[in-house]
Amino acid sequence: GENVEQHPSTLSVQEGDSAVIKCTYSDSASNYFPWYKQELGKRPQLIIDIRSNVGEKKDQRIAVTLNKTAKHFSLHITETQPEDSAVYFCAAGRGYGGSQGNLIFGKGTKLSVKP
Amino acid sequence: EAGVAQSPRYKIIEKRQSVAFWCNPISGHATLYWYQQILGQGPKLLIQFQNNGVVDDSQLPKDRFSAERLKGVDSTLKIQPAKLEDSAVYLCASSLVLLAGASYNEQFFGPGTRLTVL
Numbered sequence: 073g074e075n076v077e078q079h080p081s082t083l084s085v086q087e088g089d090s091a092v093i094k095c096t097y098s099d100s101a102s103n104y105f106p107w108y109k110q111e112l113g114k115r116p117q118l119i120i121d122i123r124s125n126v127g128e129k130k131d132q133r134i135a136v137t138l139n140k141t142a143k144h145f146s147l148h149i150t151e152t153q154p155e156d157s158a159v160y161f162c163a164a165g166r167g168y169g170g171s172q173g174n175l176i177f178g179k180g181t182k183l184s185v186k187p
Numbered sequence: 188e189a190g191v192a193q194s195p196r197y198k199i200i201e202k203r204q205s206v207a208f209w210c211n212p213i214s215g216h217a218t219l220y221w222y223q224q225i226l227g228q229g230p231k232l233l234i235q236f237q238n239n240g241v242v243d244d245s246q247l248p249k250d251r252f253s254a255e256r257l258k259g260v261d262s263t264l265k266i267q268p269a270k271l272e273d274s275a276v277y278l279c280a281s282s283l284v285l286l287a288g289a290s291y292n293e294q295f296f297g298p299g300t301r302l303t304v305l
Contacts, residue, residue, distance in 0.1 A: 166291075172218060
């Protein structure tokens with residue numbers, strides 16, 4: 073079945089450094105790639121998403137890149153801050169012709185930003 | 188706007204008992220998802236509804252799990268009987284119906300119900 077692999081599982085950086093999380097997906101029909109941030113005991117919240125018709129998207133300190141040929145996408149966080157500490161999940165989904173399927177999630181990356 | 192509501196937030200039961208979870212999606216969201224999130228893993232879909240119809244229940248363990256959305260708004264997820272491996276957070280999410288020509292609508296998640304089976 074469809075699968076999303078996410079690496080690394082844990083990532084520790086110093087405040088101000090950059091963090092990069094990478095995901096690969098197996099379903100070539102996927103056309104939507106969101107990233108969710110989940111703080112301990114809280115709901116997943118969307119931080120950025122990218123659709124298959126673009127290769128890169130940026131929102132302030134957060135950027136996502138997509139390589140459809142390689143079925144690979146990445147999250148980049150620059151100038152990390154302690155409040156960026158959380159678990160980050162990548163996901164892949166497909167939606168065509170008025171029909172939207174579920175999201176397939178990676179296993180998550182626990183990011184720790186040390187002050 | 189109000190978010191996705193879920194109750195209860197926490198539930199502790201013994202194995203072989205029954206349990207039910209409730210979800211109220213964002214107003215106007217016709218698509219509703221139930222996900223199971225085991226500790227240390229990403230959410231995994233159990234069932235997807237569009238209005239009161241089931242779109243995908245291929246990963247729902249139908250011998251013990253059931254879900255309904257009778258009026259196309261609120262939904263309940265039931266486990267009967269529960270097993271130890273059902274201990275997890277059960278997340279409900281909702282989204283707008285995808286229109287033709289659009290690629291995907293954001294899913295909004297509720298706070299989840301943390302189930303512990305002893």
